Amino acid sequence: MIVPWGEEELVQGNEAIAMGAIASEIDLFAGYPITPSSEIAEILSRYLPALGKKWIQMEDEIASISAIIGGSLAGAKAMTATSGPGFSLMQEGLGYACMTEVPIVIVNVMRAGPSTGLPTQAAQGDVMQARWGTHGDHPVIAMVPCSVRECFDLTVRAFNLAECFRTPVLLLADEIVGHMRERIAFPGEDEVEIKCQPEPDVPIEWYEHYHPTASNVSPMARFGTGYRFHVTGLTHDAHGFPTRKVEEVMAKLGRLKHKITRRLDELEDVRLHGLEDSKVVIFAYGSVYRSALAAQQILAEEGMKVGVFRPVTIWPFPDVTAKKYLDDKEVVIVPELNQGQIIHEVERVTLDAVRIVPVQRIDGYQITPEQIVEQIGEVV
Amino acid sequence: MMAVHLPYEHKYLRHKKKFPHVWCPGCGIGILMGSIIRAIIDLDWKKDDVVVSSGIGCTSRMPVYLDFNTLHTTHGRALAFSTGVKLANPTLKVITVMGDGDALAIGGNHIIHTARRNMDMTAIVVNNNNYGMTGGQFSPTTPEGARTSTTPYGMMEPNFDVCDLMSGAGATFVARGTVYHVMELDRIFKRAMEKKGFSVVEVLSPCPTSFGRANNQADPVDMMESLRDDTVTVKQATKMKQQDLEGKILRGIFRDVDVPEYLDRYEELCQRARERLEMNQ
Structure with missing residues (x-):
């Protein structure tokens, strides 16, 4: 085992x-x-x-x-x-x-x-x-x-x-x-649930490798199973053959986009802590989220309530949920181990009235809870 | 092989879908595509079991016309994709077609390591001495002095000998043919495909549109005749004097050795791993 x-x-x-x-x-x-x-x-x-x-x-x-x-x-x-x-x-x-x-x-x-x-x-x-x-x-x-x-x-x-x-x-x-x-x-x-892409069950001559479906994803045959198909990085039609026809190009690229954007609920994964009654929220992801939780704890002991918003699935970005929980806040602190990447997404989805404040570090070391606490102390 | 299989070749093409093809009049790629089909028919390989992969370029457009499992990949990477296909399903017969720029410049790292690993696959390198699709720039096989759209004063760099390179890297079967000597090419392809191990066949093929026009050989017939006149078989060469061999290119099989194949070795590795981890069922 x-x-x-x-x-x-x-x-x-x-x-x-x-x-x-x-x-x-x-x-x-x-x-x-x-x-x-x-x-x-x-x-x-x-x-x-x-x-x-x-x-x-x-x-x-x-x-x-x-x-x-x-x-x-x-x-x-x-x-x-x-x-x-x-x-x-x-x-x-x-x-x-x-x-x-x-x-x-x-x-x-x-x-x-x-x-x-x-x-x-x-x-x-x-x-x-x-x-x-x-x-x-x-x-x-x-x-x-x-x-x-x-x-x-x-x-x-x-x-x-x-x-x-x-x-x-x-x-x-x-x-x-x-x-x-x-x-x-x-x-x-x-x-633990293990999911697999279903095998096609249509007759071989009917098979389309990129068949349009309601979910924009179609059952996928594999090489050697009798369903012979073509794969190319060129823009292609439902069979997988290269095409430049406008309607086929748009069908392909539209499907590629919509298979994600129309199933956001299956992809979204956020963790929310104490957002209801706080005017300040820390928006953090990955290892930095641990510092955010620790900062929340330190501030709670000092009598200040701050919320923590964490996207687990970062792409696609949780636009609607972030907007829902952040638009009525005064300050959103965005700590990240870069010079500002996801902060622009937070700015994009929230109202201008929300003040977005960065905490950034690029020296290879973790942002500490104290750094976040200090930044909150400065802005609030 | 040609006379017997020619009537059946069309059954291996995707007529309804993809013709007419992209290749110029006088191009040799269609000729060697026929040769590949005839070798497959002669080996009695089933369409469902054959994967034909390619990279980017004129040669790499070939898979779309063929009624097999076909994979048109990114520039230079075809053999890396093929390696994954073969690992995932070793029962598949994997043939990779590439041009000289695709296989040896951007794909140079991949082809030498694929040769070193010796996985049971066949690589066909179509050498037309330049990048045809992008307008005839020089490639690693452009002869010294030749004109191309990026060597207006003549090619300055030395070129690769594909067969020497592949022999050195460990390919177990290495051969060269031309699209002029088609029946010979049929036989070489068959030998390469049935060889257990990594096989490479370099095929000399004319590109009158790009390379020919830049080098006073715009007539496809002239280019075809030079394939006849400028090449000799390995066997013929043994009977020729050194001065007569000057400037000739050798055709034929240069290397055919038996070396343990990758997936066979991998099976042994799996057994050793099970013993070490005491996972024997």
Whole structure:
């Protein structure tokens, strides 16, 4: 038993991600070594061969993401793991997987950049790269874990969402979460739901690889099953063949957008703490959320109520929910380990009357609860 | 092989969907596409079991015309995608077609590592000495001195020998053919595809539109005749004098060795892993 179902154990965030992948019945991992994500590849290299699953170290990150896309098309549940510089290289394949609607999971254990930056230290500098890094308009699903248990849970959810939406799903961990060790209770095996994209059941001659459906996602055949189809990064019609016809181009690109924007309720995942009776809210995600909760606690002891709003799914951004809970606040504090990325989304969705205040850090160290408390003291 | 299989070739094409094709008059890619089909028919491979992948460029437009499982990927990465396909389902027969720029420039890292791993797949590198689709820029196989749209004063850099490169990197089957010698190409493709291990076939093919026009060879027939006149088989070469071989390009099979294949080795690795982790069922 590799995943300690139903037991308590001291594990590392990256280890929990590897366990989550095994729990999700991963068939193929392809990766390239990079700090601070390497433990994921190392742990999977130990277990996947024993399980009869495939593990391969490719020549670079571009090859890694390409291999998992090919593997997914041939029937494998596939994942790669990397960090900032490797994630930059993967943008090409990420766009291809979005366009060709291939389910894959990409883990990015974020480290401080730009460029080689601070390889062993944390950052949240890839939030906008995750959204807009690959060229052209495209859908993105990204989730940000804040704890070791969530590294496990969100990896499972990433595989499920990738299958259900036929699209790449990003897990944006950071160095702190990835290298943190916590004693966690694993769920029981029967508590974890594993979802798969259904196989088509139409006669072979009727099959369309991108058949328009109400959900904008159609059952997906794999290579070798008798449904022969074409896959291309060129803009294509419902069969997958290249097209430049305006109505076919618009149908494809509209579907690509709507499969996310019309199913936001399935993707949204926010955690709200004490928002009802507070005029000040801390909007935090990932490891920084832990500092936000600690700051909330410190202020509560001093007799001041502040709320905490945390998006777990960061892309698509929870526009409606954020607006609903933040529009009547006086101040929203946005601490993040970058020079201001998600703060612009908070500004975009809230009324001008709400004062948005940044707390930012890019030196590789965590924002402390005291920094947040201090900032609140200055503005309130 | 040609006479026997020619009548059945059309059954392997996506007639209703994708024709006419994108290739210029005088291009050799259609000829070698026929050759690939004939080799597959001769091997009696089922359409459902065959995956044809490609990168970006004129050659890489080929899969869309073929009625197999087809995968048109990103520039240079086709072999990395193919590696994933083969790992996920080792029963699939994976053939990757690429141009010279696709395979050797942007895909250079991928092709040498794919050769080193020795996974049971076939790579076909169509060498027309330039990037045809983007307007005839120089590629890693453009001969020294040749004119292209980015070498207006002649190609300054040395070029790759695809077969030497692949032999050095560990490919277990390495051969070169031309689209002029079609029946020979049919046989080479069949040998490459049935070889257990990573096989590479370089195919010399004319690009009259881009490369030919820039090098006083705009007539496709002239380019075809140079494939006839400028190449000799490995066998012929052994009987020729050194001075007669000057400037000739060799055709034929350069390397055919038996080396343990990747997926067979992986199976052994799985067994070792189970023993170490005491997971034997």
